[in-house]
Amino acid sequence: MDFRHQPTTxxxxxxxxxxxxxxxxxxxxxxxxxxxxLTKALxxxxxxxxxxxxxxxxxxxxxxxxxxxxxxAFAVAADASPRAVKSALAQGLAQLKGLGGKQLAxxxxxxxxxxxxxxxxxxxxxxxxxxxxxxxKPSAGPGSKLSRxxxxxxxxxxxxxxxGLKRGAAIVAGVTLAREVANRPGNHCTPxxxxxxxxxxxxxxxxxxxxxxxxxxxxxxMGAFLAVAQGSDEPPRFIVxxxxxxxxxDAPVVLVGKGITFxxxxxxxxxxxxxxxxxxxxxxxxxxxxxxxxxxxxKARVNLIGLIPTCENMPSGRAVKxxxxxxxxxxxxxxxxxxxxxxxxxxxxxxxxxERFKPRVVIDIATLTGACVVALGHxxxxxxxxxxxxxxxxxxxxDAALDPCWRMPVDAEYDEALKSNFADMANVGPRAGxxxxxxxFLKRFTDKLRWAHLDIAGTAWRSGAQKGATGRPVGLxxxxxxxxxxxxxx
Ligand code: BES
Ligand code: MN
Ligand code: ZN
Numbered sequence: 373m374d375f376r377h378q379p380t381t382x383x384x385x386x387x388x389x390x391x392x393x394x395x396x397x398x399x400x401x402x403x404x405x406x407x408x409x410l411t412k413a414l415x416x417x418x419x420x421x422x423x424x425x426x427x428x429x430x431x432x433x434x435x436x437x438x439x440x441x442x443x444x445a446f447a448v449a450a451d452a453s454p455r456a457v458k459s460a461l462a463q464g465l466a467q468l469k470g471l472g473g474k475q476l477a478x479x480x481x482x483x484x485x486x487x488x489x490x491x492x493x494x495x496x497x498x499x500x501x502x503x504x505x506x507x508x509k510p511s512a513g514p515g516s517k518l519s520r521x522x523x524x525x526x527x528x529x530x531x532x533x534x535x536g537l538k539r540g541a542a543i544v545a546g547v548t549l550a551r552e553v554a555n556r557p558g559n560h561c562t563p564x565x566x567x568x569x570x571x572x573x574x575x576x577x578x579x580x581x582x583x584x585x586x587x588x589x590x591x592x593x594m595g596a597f598l599a600v601a602q603g604s605d606e607p608p609r610f611i612v613x614x615x616x617x618x619x620x621x622d623a624p625v626v627l628v629g630k631g632i633t634f635x636x637x638x639x640x641x642x643x644x645x646x647x648x649x650x651x652x653x654x655x656x657x658x659x660x661x662x663x664x665x666x667x668x669x670x671k672a673r674v675n676l677i678g679l680i681p682t683c684e685n686m687p688s689g690r691a692v693k694x695x696x697x698x699x700x701x702x703x704x705x706x707x708x709x710x711x712x713x714x715x716x717x718x719x720x721x722x723x724x725x726x727e728r729f730k731p732r733v734v735i736d737i738a739t740l741t742g743a744c745v746v747a748l749g750h751x752x753x754x755x756x757x758x759x760x761x762x763x764x765x766x767x768x769x770x771d772a773a774l775d776p777c778w779r780m781p782v783d784a785e786y787d788e789a790l791k792s793n794f795a796d797m798a799n800v801g802p803r804a805g806x807x808x809x810x811x812x813f814l815k816r817f818t819d820k821l822r823w824a825h826l827d828i829a830g831t832a833w834r835s836g837a838q839k840g841a842t843g844r845p846v847g848l849x850x851x852x853x854x855x856x857x858x859x860x861x862x
Contacts, residue, residue: 391473393441403482409438430463458493465501488536495540547843550662554841558634577668584610594721601683603691608683623732624675630738631657631682638711655832656737662846674857681718707795743806745830756811757824765862773847
């Protein structure tokens with residue numbers, strides 16, 4: 373979907389040339405900035421009791437007398453915040469996306485000045501509405517006809533709206549890539565195929581890419597990563613992607629994404645119910661690809677490196693066993709008490725590898741723990757870092773992108789759970805505080821880094837009827853990296 377803006381007057385909204393007009397009505401009374409024809413139509417449906425001016429309500433009309441666009445929908449936003457406007461846009465788009473129109477115009481009434489964030493919200497709501505998974509479902513059909521959304525604005529807001537749409541379009545491209553890769557089943561997205569996606573991304577966005585195979589991973593000494601990979605017939609890959617938007621001596625931002633293309637649990641095998649969802653266990657890796665895509669599209673002045681350790685976690689005669697002790701790239705030994713705590717094992721070697729880039733910051737992104745889903749549900753990702761300024765910057769980025777996270781503790785007291793009699797540490801602690809001990813395990817590999825960890829187990833995909841990848845936290849990460857490019861240091 374293509375996103376544009378068009379300055380117009382209030383009266384001009386009625387004569388806009390589009391296949392459909394979506395009017396977002398902010399607040400609980402008819403706004404002043406509507407052309408007469410739309411005010412009349414809105415007042416009539418409110419009076420008839422067909423549309424209450426409550427946030428989340430939406431009503432579709434065919435033609436409205438005096439309006440040029442042949443289709444009109446009203447969607448009500450509870451307030452003028454980008455969050456409320458985005459949810460109204462999503463309602464309106466859900467109504468309109470299945471109709472015949474190709475070109476959509478959007479007018480937000482009663483909001484006052486539109487900001488970058490409102491414009492970005494239109495782009496991301498549009499991208500979410502029209503994405504359709506079809507790679508292994510030919511019967512999915514042709515999808516929405518909507519191919520262009522034009523945000524109507526005033527001259528005064530034009531620059532902010534244009535930039536917000538540009539940033540939003542880049543985030544949509546990144547989110548769409550992340551969703552598509554993460555949605556593909558384990559047999560259509562093996563570590564080898566994930567690496568092919570990275571190579572394809574590198575070709576289209578002119579990034580540098582390196583893909584290491586088992587032999588090279590062995591040579592590096594990534595014993596923790598290899599222990600997870602050894603149970604599978606699919607060979608592991610270690611992917612290094614580089615976007616160079618700043619000078620060679622500018623310290624890079626490094627993103628590390630968990631790329632378990634399927635997590636059976638290994639010998640500590642998972643129960644059968646919902647195990648299919650463990651194809652999404654490479655959601656962190658997918659978000660790294662998506663963020664690189666967005667940042668490269670925006671030509672941000674920053675150096676950005678993506679590291680993706682990727683393999684399957686499978687039981688087999690060769691699989692790692694509970695009690696096995698392995699030596700990680702850092703030299704630290706790990707007693708693997710539970711083979712289902714595999715994400716931290718592949719990430720600890722990638723974190724040790726990240727040191728060689730002398731990064732300004734390293735952020736790992738992982739569908740790491742069921743415990744994080746228990747703690748935070750599906751709205752906010754878990755954020756773990758000992759660095760206050762970094763925590764604030766990431767939280768701000770998440771809020772701005774409407775892709776929020778919430779800081780969790782990393783007190784030294786939690787670290788004691790990882791003591792082992794047979795190695796430098798165990799890979800699991802007790803059930804209680806499981807998301808935190810997972811973060812404490814990773815923290816042991818970050819002494820030389822400014823590091824944060826995002827646990828996206830609750831946010832990377834949806835279950836049930838809407839089952840599918842969300843593309844989160846591409847929005848959060850893109851906002852954070854852009855802030856770095858603009859001279860932010862946190
Ligand atoms: N990929 C899972 C985490 C997960 C589970 C995410 C369910 C979303 C839903 C991870 O590899 C895992 O299995 N973690 C274990 C850790 C435990 C063994 C300490 C978990 O959360 O149960
Ligand atoms: Mn697991
Ligand atoms: Zn996992």
